[in-house]
Amino acid sequence: MSVSTDAGRQATAAPTAPYAIELKGISKAFGPVQANKDISIQVAKGSIHGIIGENGAGKSTLMSILYGFYKADRGEIVINGRVTAIPDSQSAIRAGIGMVFQHFKLVQNFTVLENVILGAEEGQMLAGSLAKARRVLRELAEEYELEVDPDALIEDLSVGHQQRVEILKALYRQADILILDEPTGVLTPAEADHLFRILRGLKEQGKTIILITHKLREIMEITDTVSVMRRGEMTATVKTAETSPEQLAELMVGRKVLLHVAKGPANPGATVLDVENLRVKDDQGVERLKGISLKVRAGEILGIAGVAGNGQSELLAVLGGMQAGTGHIRIKGDEIDLTGKHSNGQTRRARGIAHVPEDRQHLGLIMDFTAWENVAFGYHHAPEYQKNRLFMDNDALRADTERKMATFDVRPPIPTLAAKSFSGGNQQKIVVAREIERNPDLLLVGQPTRGVDIGAIEFIHKQIVALRDAGKAILLVSVELDEIMSLSDRIAVMFDGRIMGERDPRSTNERELGLMMAGVTDGGAA
Amino acid sequence: MTKLPKWADVALVPLISLMLAAIVAAIVLVAIGHDPWNALKVMVDGALGSPYGWGYTLYYTTSFIFTGLAVTVAFHASLFNIGGEGQAQLGGLGVALVCLSMPWPHWTLALAAATLGAAAFGAAWAAIPAYLQARRGSHIVITTIMFNYIAAALLVYLLVDVLRPAGQMDPASARFPEGANLPALNEIPGFNLIFEKAVPANVTLFIALFMAWVVWAILWRTRLGYEIRAFGKSETAARYAGINAVRITMIAMLISGGLAGMMSINNVMGEAERLLQNSSEGAGFIGIAVALMGRNHPVGVVLAALLFGFLYQGGAELGLWTSIPIEMRIVVQGLVILFTGALDMMVRMMLGWLFSLSQSAESVGAK
Secondary structure, X not given: OXXXXXXXXXXXXXXXXXXXXXXEEEEEXXXXXXXXXXXXXXXXXXXXXXXXXXXXXXXXXXXXXXXXXXXXXXXXXXXXXXXXXXXXXXXXXXXXXXXXXXXXXXXXXXXXXXXXXXOOOOOOOXXXXXXXHHHHHXXXXXXXXXXXXXXXEHHHOOHHHHHHHHHHHHHHOOOOEEEEEOOOOOXXXXXXXXXXXHHHHHHHOOOEEEEEEOOHHHHHHHOOEEEEXXXXXXXXXXXXXXXXXXXXXXXXXXXXXXXXXXXXXXXXXXXXXXXXXXXXXXXXXXXXXXXXXXXXXXXXXXXXXXXXXXXXXXXXXXXXXOOOOEEEEEEOOEEXXXXXXXXXXXXXXXXXXXXXXXXXXXXXXXXXXXXXXXXXXXXXXXXXXXXXXXXXXXXXXXXXXHHHHHHOOOOOOOOOOEHHHOOHHHHHHHHHHHHHOOOOOEEEEEOOOOOOOHHHHHHXXXXXXXXXXXXXXXXXXXXXXXXXXXXXOEEEEEEOOEEEEEEOOOOXXXXXXHHHHOOOOOOOOO | OOOOOHHHHHHHHHHHHHXXXXXXXXXXXXXXXXXXXXXXXXXXXHHHOOHHHHHHHHHHHHHHHHHHHHHHHHHHOOOOOOOHHHHHHHHHHHHHHHHHHOOOOOHHHHHHHHHHHHHHHHHXXXXXXXXXXXXXXXXXXXXXXXXXXXXXXXXXXXXXXXXOOOOOOOOEOOOOOXXXXXXXXXXXXXXXXXXXXXXXXXXXXXXXXXXHHHHHHHHHHOHHHHHHHHHHHOHHHHHHOOOOHHHHHHHHHHHHHHHHHHHHHHXXXXXXXXXXXXXXXXXXXXXXXXXXXXXXXXXXXXXXXXXXXXXXXXXXXXXXXXXXXXXXXXXXXXXXXXXXXHOHHHHHHHHHHHHHHHHHHHHHHHO
C-alpha cells in the first residue's frame, strides 16, 4: 500500500499521453482563510478520479476554480497539455469541462430539450437548435443509457432523471471532462447504480470524470484514483485499488476513525411511541402520510429508511408538533392532541419529545442568533432560564451553553458566536446537545449527519446510541442507508407515505431495502 | 464580500452615508444658486446653536423616537409597519378623547390616562392589519398603507362633524382643559435654567427615552422578545420551536401601533393642546428612516431620531432665514433616507472592498 503524502507528486505512473487535467500549485484564500493551499493533481485521460474530503476541506473551492467561478491566487490549470486560463464558466465549457452541480441548475417548467439548449442556442429562432438537440440526445441516449423523454417537463421528472438531464447538458456542450459534485446524495441505491453504469460507459468512450463525494463506499466502487483533501491541502493521491476505506477516512480526518458505530444489542422495554393510522395532508390537499402505524420502545432505535420526499419529513413534522394530522399518537399510552390549538412544539416538548430536525439551518437553529440563544430555542420557557417572571436569565443561559459546548465538544466553544459562524458539524452538535441534554423520553432525529464531517458523525452517532442505552426511545429518519443500517435496531422503509415493511438490520441488505425504497413489495416475507 | 468590523458597521457606514447625502445636498444647493456652507451654518445655528433651537430639535426628536421604535419592534418580527402615520393620528384621537373627557386636576394624571389612550387607539388601528396578516395573509405593507388613508379620512370626518366645537371655523377639536397641559422643558425645574424661552419640547421626551429602554428590555431580555426575534428571523424555525405565529404577529403589531400612537402625547397633548387635522405631520414615515438608520436598535433609533430632529428644525430655519425654499428640507431628508437606507449596501460594499484592499496590502507588507 503506497501513499504519496507529498501533494506535488503523483502516486500513479505517468502515462505517455498528456493528462486531461493537471492542476499545478493552485492556491486560493478568502481573507484569512486559506481554502486551497498549493494543490496539484493530475487526472489521466479516460479515468475516474475521486476527490474526497470533509466539509470545508476545499473540494468545492477547487472545483469552482476549475469551472471559472473563482480565480486562483496562484497556480495554473493545464488541460490536455495546454495551459488554460479559465476566467468564467463559458471558458470552462469551451475547454471541454462540464459540471453537474449538487443542486441542479434546471428550469423547472421547461422541457428537457429546452433545458439542454439553454445557453447553447444557435441563432435567434429555436427550431433549428431544438431539432439538432433532439438528434444529439437520441444518439447520447443510445450510447450511454441516458434515456430521458426530451419533451417531458423537468418538474415531472424524478430526481435521477433530472440528474441525467444535467449530464446531457454537459455532453451536448461537448464536454470531455465531467465534474460531478456529490451526485448520489439525492438518489436511491438503484438510481445510484444506474448513474455509475452511465459513468463507466462515459469512461469507456474516453471521457474523464472527476467525482466529488464524501461517501467512501462510492470512491471504492467506481474511481480509479482518489485524492484526499484536508483543510485546504491535498493530503494524498492514491490508486483506489491500493487503499481501503479506513485508510481514506484516516487521511480525511487526520486520525483514526471508527466507521461503524460500536453498539451492543438493544434492550427494549415498554412502548414509548405508538403511532396508529396517521394521516397528513399538505397545503394542496395531497395526502402525504397515508395511514402510518409504528411503535418505538424504550431503549431501541427505529430507523426510517426511504428516498427523500416519501413522507419522512411530514412524519417528523407531525410528531414534532409542527403540522396537524389525523390518527393517533400515544406517548407512554397517553393520547396526544394532533389538531387542536395546543398541538405545537412547546406542548410536544412538555410531553418528553425532543426533536433534532432534518434541516438544522432552517428549523433547528436561527442562524443569526448566537449559540447561547440557540441553546434556549424551543426551551426558552424552561424555568432554569428565567430570572423572574418578567426577564430571562441570559447569564444562566450562557453558562449552560458553555457547559453543553464542553460536553459535546463544540468548536470553537464561544457561546456568543452566531450559529452561522460554526461549521455544519458543530451546528449540529449544538442542536443535538440541546435536545439530548433535555433527557427526553422520545428523541426524533432527522438526517443527523447531513453535511456533517466524519469526525462529528462519529460523535453524534455515539451520543444517539448512548441515549438509547440510557433507556430512551429513538426514531431515526435518514436517507443515508449506511447510517440507518449501522444505527438502527429495527428498520422501517417508507415509500409514498406508507410503511412498506420492517426489517431486522442484521438479516437484511441494501438490495432488499433499496427495492422496498423504490416501492417494490414482493421482496420477501414482511 | 468582506465582513466589516463592528465599529465600521455601526458607526462608519452611517457617517459616510450622511456625508454623501450632505455632499449631494450641497451640489443641489449650488445648482440652485445658494451657498451650501452658509446653509449648513444656518441649520446648525438654528437647530443646535441655542437652547431655543434645541427645544425644537428635541421636540421633533421625541416624536421620531416613538415612530422609530414602532417600526423597530415590528421589524424584529419581520413585519414592515408602514402605518405609523395612521396609528399616530388615531393615537392623537385617543389623547383628545381622554383630555376632553373631564377637567383634569393635575397633568400627571392626564398624562398617564392620555398615554394609555394614545397607545390603545394606535394599537387598535394596527390590530386590524395585523389580524389580516396573521389570519388571512394579506400583506401588512399594503394594508398598513391603506390604513393611513383611512385614518386620515376618518379624522377629517370626526374633526369636521363630531369634535369641532360649534362656531369654530377650522377643523380641530376644542382646546384641552388647563389641567391636561404638559409642562414644556422651560417649565420643568432645573431645565428652566437652560431653556429660558418657551419651547415645544416637553416632558414627553423622558417618556420617549424610557420607552426606548422598555423596547430594548422587551426585545432582548424577555421571552416575548425572544419569540418576536426568532419569528422574525425564521418563521419555519419558529414553528419548530412551537412559537405561535398568529400570537407573535398580533402582539408585535399591537406594541408597534401602541408606540406610534404614543407619539401624539408629544405633539397633540404637549404642543398643540388640541387635535388638529394631520397632526402627525409625516413623523410616522420619518420613523421608517429613523429605524433603518438606527439599525433597528433602540440606541440607534434615539441617535437617528436626534439627527432627523436636527434636519427638521434646521430645515425650518433655512426657510426662515434664507431664500432657500423650505422644500429643501424635504430634499435633504430624502437624500438622507436614500443614502442611509436604500444605498446602504453600496457604502457597505465600497467599505468592504477598501478593507480587503488594506488587508491584502498588510499581508504583502508583512512579507
